[in-house]
Amino acid sequence: APSLGWKEFLPTYFGPVITADPPVGVNEQIPAFLLSAWDAPVNGQYRPSFCIGEIDSGTLLFPKALLVNGKLKFQTT
DSSP states (O other), X not given: OOOTTOGXXXXXXXXXXXXXXXXXXXXXXXXXXEEEEESSSSSOOEEEEEEEEEEETTEEEOXXXXXXXXXXXXXXX
């Protein structure tokens, strides 16, 4: 099955666009959500960053990426 890059997000539907409202009651956590595989956007070292990913009302919440001294930092709440 196509994986859109990550096996965690396998598509379950192929076809015309469905115009129905998305499910609003979907609230899940992804225990090992990969934020980045590298510590810098340019000439970075392999240093994966993980967090607990959250899906709130069907929307994937992703922390804001910041660039501090040439290194990636992720703003967490």
